[in-house]
Amino acid sequence: xxxxxxxxxxxxxxxxxxxxxxxxxxxxxxxxxxxxxxxxxxxxxxxxxxxxxxxxxxxxxxxxxx
Numbered sequence: 912x913x914x915x916x917x918x919x920x921x922x923x924x925x926x927x928x929x930x931x932x933x934x935x936x937x938x939x940x941x942x943x944x945x946x947x948x949x950x951x952x953x954x955x956x957x958x959x960x961x962x963x964x965x966x967x968x969x970x971x972x973x974x975x976x977x
Contacts, residue, residue, distance in 0.1 A: 917941065 919937050923930040942963065949959035 918941060921930065921933055921937070923933050945963065946956055946959055950956045
């Protein structure tokens with residue numbers, strides 16, 4: 912049996928206006944969980960959020976697979 916994806920599929924196509932908001936909504940719970948886990952491990956939540964932004968930008972710049 913196939914495992915259910917942790918993040919839901921997009922409801923819009925990438926060129927549609929609602930795509931970005933849809934993506935943010937789909938990722939929000941997972942990001943909150945990562946930040947909760949980082950905070951529980953002793954990391955400052957704000958610094959962890961900043962690190963996530965940095966890592967995301969770095970991966971985009973490096974051309975990491977999407």
